Amino acid sequence: MTAPVIDCLQYANWSEEIFRQMRAGGVHAVHVTITYHENFRETVHNIERWNCWFERYPHLIFLGRTGDDVRLAQKTNRTAVFFGAQNPSVIEDDIRLVEICHMLGLRFMQLSYNNQSLLAAGCYENNDPGITRMGRQVIREMNRVGLVVDMSHSGDRSTLEAIEISERPIAITHANPSWWHPALRNKSHQVLKALTDSGGMLGFSLYPHHLKHGSKCTAESFCEMVLETAERYGVDRIGIGSDLCQDQPDSIVTWMRNGRWSKELDLGEGSTTVPGFPDQPPWFKDNRDFDNIADGLRAKSMSEHDVALIMGGNWLRFYDESFSPRAAL
Amino acid sequence: MTAPVIDCLQYANWSEEIFRQMRAGGVHAVHVTITYHENFRETVHNIERWNCWFERYPHLIFLGRTGDDVRLAQKTNRTAVFFGAQNPSVIEDDIRLVEICHMLGLRFMQLSYNNQSLLAAGCYENNDPGITRMGRQVIREMNRVGLVVDMSHSGDRSTLEAIEISERPIAITHANPSWWHPALRNKSHQVLKALTDSGGMLGFSLYPHHLKHGSKCTAESFCEMVLETAERYGVDRIGIGSDLCQDQPDSIVTWMRNGRWSKELDLGEGSTTVPGFPDQPPWFKDNRDFDNIADGLRAKSMSEHDVALIMGGNWLRFYDESFSPRAAL
Numbered sequence: 073m074t075a076p077v078i079d080c081l082q083y084a085n086w087s088e089e090i091f092r093q094m095r096a097g098g099v100h101a102v103h104v105t106i107t108y109h110e111n112f113r114e115t116v117h118n119i120e121r122w123n124c125w126f127e128r129y130p131h132l133i134f135l136g137r138t139g140d141d142v143r144l145a146q147k148t149n150r151t152a153v154f155f156g157a158q159n160p161s162v163i164e165d166d167i168r169l170v171e172i173c174h175m176l177g178l179r180f181m182q183l184s185y186n187n188q189s190l191l192a193a194g195c196y197e198n199n200d201p202g203i204t205r206m207g208r209q210v211i212r213e214m215n216r217v218g219l220v221v222d223m224s225h226s227g228d229r230s231t232l233e234a235i236e237i238s239e240r241p242i243a244i245t246h247a248n249p250s251w252w253h254p255a256l257r258n259k260s261h262q263v264l265k266a267l268t269d270s271g272g273m274l275g276f277s278l279y280p281h282h283l284k285h286g287s288k289c290t291a292e293s294f295c296e297m298v299l300e301t302a303e304r305y306g307v308d309r310i311g312i313g314s315d316l317c318q319d320q321p322d323s324i325v326t327w328m329r330n331g332r333w334s335k336e337l338d339l340g341e342g343s344t345t346v347p348g349f350p351d352q353p354p355w356f357k358d359n360r361d362f363d364n365i366a367d368g369l370r371a372k373s374m375s376e377h378d379v380a381l382i383m384g385g386n387w388l389r390f391y392d393e394s395f396s397p398r399a400a401l
Numbered sequence: 402m403t404a405p406v407i408d409c410l411q412y413a414n415w416s417e418e419i420f421r422q423m424r425a426g427g428v429h430a431v432h433v434t435i436t437y438h439e440n441f442r443e444t445v446h447n448i449e450r451w452n453c454w455f456e457r458y459p460h461l462i463f464l465g466r467t468g469d470d471v472r473l474a475q476k477t478n479r480t481a482v483f484f485g486a487q488n489p490s491v492i493e494d495d496i497r498l499v500e501i502c503h504m505l506g507l508r509f510m511q512l513s514y515n516n517q518s519l520l521a522a523g524c525y526e527n528n529d530p531g532i533t534r535m536g537r538q539v540i541r542e543m544n545r546v547g548l549v550v551d552m553s554h555s556g557d558r559s560t561l562e563a564i565e566i567s568e569r570p571i572a573i574t575h576a577n578p579s580w581w582h583p584a585l586r587n588k589s590h591q592v593l594k595a596l597t598d599s600g601g602m603l604g605f606s607l608y609p610h611h612l613k614h615g616s617k618c619t620a621e622s623f624c625e626m627v628l629e630t631a632e633r634y635g636v637d638r639i640g641i642g643s644d645l646c647q648d649q650p651d652s653i654v655t656w657m658r659n660g661r662w663s664k665e666l667d668l669g670e671g672s673t674t675v676p677g678f679p680d681q682p683p684w685f686k687d688n689r690d691f692d693n694i695a696d697g698l699r700a701k702s703m704s705e706h707d708v709a710l711i712m713g714g715n716w717l718r719f720y721d722e723s724f725s726p727r728a729a730l
Contacts, residue, residue, distance in 0.1 A: 119504075172505070
């Protein structure tokens with residue numbers, strides 16, 4: 073079987089149209105965000121919405137739980153949907169909710185989202201105290217049940233400590249190297265080195281604020297960055313995590329940035345000139361555009377073997393290794 | 402592989418001692434009640450308690466989800482624990498919680514517990530209006546996801562309608578025929594005939610209030626009842642559902658009977674002379690006593706083949722047929 077196409081982060085305004093675009097684009101698996109600031113009970117409501125879509129569009133999508141579900145998606149011409157949380161609000165202050173969430177299909181959880189959480193600092197905090205007392209235990213519990221630690225929105229110190237503490241490889245599902253584009257959300261060489269040296273994965277983001285020249289970033293520039301990352305850290309440790317937020321109204325990015333924690337309007341990566349979602353670059357607007365990335369890599373003389381790893385082969389290996397409870401390993 | 406021993410209803414005050422008794426008694430699977438009047442969020446806490454036990458005693462017990470998990474229990478000398486709800490409080494007024502509960506491992510749900518619920522009448526109500534509007538849809542949803550309809554504590558009309566409406570066989574996990582002992586909770590010939598004609602299963606109860614002569618019931622009398630039930634309805638439609646409530650304080654039976662619905666003390670099957678849990682008959686006090694039943698059936702000249710069906714073979718077939726989502730059938 074040829075390698076699958078896997079996108080390891082999207083948060084779209086889901087619809088039949090988008091699910092059909094996944095099929096049209098030959099996307100076999102997507103890690104979707106199901107919750108930001110929602111508590112456990114609210115997240116269950118979000119899972120119910122996904123269950124509605126799974127029931128309604130069984131010929132297009134189904135809930136993915138293991139790497140083998142990606143292979144099933146390839147075999148049955150569907151897209152396996154893997155659940156993730158961008159913030160640990162979903163586990164509230166209850167470490168036992170880690171396993172409950174895994175039972176409900178959760179496969180990735182960020183330890184923080186921009187702000188300090190009960191577990192780790194976010195990348196927007198001025199002070200990063202590292203992984204908290206609860207954070208250390210939650211990482212151990214996530215390792216036990218097979219829930220991947222994702223540090224995409226966390227601070228540097230917290231991220232380095234999470235890599236050190238976690239006994240299974242972690243992920244930064246959606247970010248780019250800051251040596252290519254020095255955005256606050258992009259990651260330092262030190263972080264990327266520690267991440268990849270420990271077997272962890274980086275998913276390249278296509279979110280304009282993470283791209284050199286933003287919405288005007290060229291596919292060529294993006295692919296050059298991918299190649300250099302492969303050279304620096306190894307072609308086995310990288311994949312796509314597009315951060316595609318298709319068809320979302322700007323009220324959603326306001327929720328993502330402000331949740332219920334802020335009385336002031338926090339613009340996050342935005343600005344008064346671009347307060348909402350920025351425009352996607354024209355060569356990556358939706359799930360039908362993954363070929364533009366693969367073709368861009370080929371144009372840079374990357375081998376078919378390596379293109380396949382980056383477009384999904386690496387994530388599939390990581391999924392195979394990461395989602396099972398420890399006792400079953 | 403020989404047939405397993407399966408008990409299709411217990412609600413004990415769980416402990417390592419009881420889990421060890423399950424092993425000592427050669428019990429391969431138990432359907433355990435995890436919730437009565439608890440709402441969804443409270444039931445999640447109860448599942449967390451079970452997850453603690455699964456983590457602590459992995460050499461004794463694990464969560465069962467399919468019939469194959471019974472076989473795994475046989476192979477690995479452990480007991481597979483299957484979750485059930487004795488009341489639909491857990492799904493609140495939200496039909497989508499049926500699937501969420503199935504994702505969390507729930508495999509049986511009673512449509513009512515003694516009282517009228519949102520779905521069906523309980524056996525203590527004077528008036529049984531049959532399956533409600535919501536009840537009809539919930540049965541269909543339970544059929545879809547693989548959650549078994551259990552009518553042990555429901556009224557006759559509701560039970561007959563549930564058998565009629567359900568497109569997959571249902572169960573009465575813990576009750577006896579009222580022609581043997583006319584307790585309110587035992588079941589009429591009409592109900593048992595409809596249940597078994599439709600492929601449904603009856604689990605024989607060892608709870609003293611359901612036994613002829615209560616705590617003084619003899620194993621011989623119990624086994625005579627089993628034989629007559631096999632003759633009347635077929636040896637393929639019966640198993641054990643002991644309703645064992647080992648080591649529980651009487652405050653628990655008060656909760657089971659009164660929940661939060663009553664300001665008066667409802668004694669249910671009890672009485673002012675026996676307000677708490679009645680004593681178990683001496684030949685069935687805990688999980689080490691299943692052989693007393695099997696031996697009693699052999700003493701009545703039942704074949705080894707039929708004894709094996711009743712002690713667990715029939716439930717295993719029923720588990721194989723009942724717990725998978727419909728699409729996967």
